[in-house]
Amino acid sequence: MNRIFPILSLLLIISFYSRAQDIIYRVTADRLNVRETIDPTSKKIGFLPQNENVAVIDSTDSKYFKVKMTNGEGWVSKEYLVRISPVPAKPSALPIQKAEQKSAIDYSNIIFIGLVLSVMIVLVIVIVKFVPQNAFKIFSIAVILAVAYFFYLGFIVKKTVSGKYITDTDVQYQSFDFKSKDSVIIHDVYFDTLTTSAYTVDGDVIKFKQQENTFILLIRDDSTLVGEGFTKGIFKRN
Structure with a gap:
């Protein structure tokens, strides 16, 4: 009986030590599937939700990490894991100061739209004042309005996708x-x-x-x- 307690104590210490050595990562994907083996076509054994913290126990592969879950172990893509365990400190270097660059506002579209609208307004005024025939006057204004409508749909109305x-x-x-x-x-x-x-x-x-x-x-x-x-x-x- 006296021999059991030292063995149990040793196992408990080893367990705590191994947990302390685990490297913790956070999941960035909405749903990160866990595979049985490193093969991406192997059986799914579960998934990790976004922002879940998980212990990585094997990070030797360039694409996939082996992680420890509550119900076992499995493999996930490393592309969607972000390390949150502290990295060993490196000698600090002097910070490099970068000049902030202010992005210039692009007014080219506004100028283009204003120019096109000005031309159309001038054309309508010229047609109203100088075209004698009412039929041709109405037809010309209708053509300009049609062009303006398609221009509005193509350049002014913002397209949406869903x-x-x-x-x-x-x-x-x-x-x-x-x-x-x-x-x-x-x-x-x-x-x-x-x-x-x-x-x-x-x-x-x-x-x-x-x-x-x-x-x-x-x-x-x-x-x-x-x-x-x-x-x-x-x-x-x-």
């Missing part, structure tokens, strides 16, 4: 789900993750970022988006 767009091709980013408040959920099939990012619409171009990657999608119509670069493909509204 809903889930998917592709049937074998690409890394399988779908983009555009939500309210200018946010989009990105489905990455290679890393088996869902992430949320803010997006902007500039004319027919949708732009958003995921870590260091910049996504560019072109709006072809209300139900079709065209991917460029590493998102190249046709995405149809589901």
Whole structure:
């Protein structure tokens, strides 16, 4: 009986020591799937929600980390983990002072729209004053108003996008789900993750970022988006 207590004490100390050595990471993806093995096609044994803290017990692989969960151990993509355990301190270097650069406001679109509207107003005034025939006068003004309407739709009205767009091709980013408040959920099939990012619409171009990657999608119509670069493909509204 006296031998059991030292053994139990030793095991308890080892357990506390091993927990202290765990490196803690935080999950950045909305839902990070946990696989049984390092193979990304292996069986799913669970998932980690966003902002969950998890202990990494094997970080030797360049793409996947082995993590410890309450119900066991599994493998996840390292791309969506951020280390929160303190890193050993390095000798401090003198801070480099950088001059702040103020971004200039782009007035080119405002100037262009104002110029086009001025030309159309001048044309209407000229037609009203100098065109004698009423039929031709009405036809000319109607043409100018039609051009002004399409100009308004193309350059002034801000385009919007909503809903889930998917592709049937074998690409890394399988779908983009555009939500309210200018946010989009990105489905990455290679890393088996869902992430949320803010997006902007500039004319027919949708732009958003995921870590260091910049996504560019072109709006072809209300139900079709065209991917460029590493998102190249046709995405149809589901």
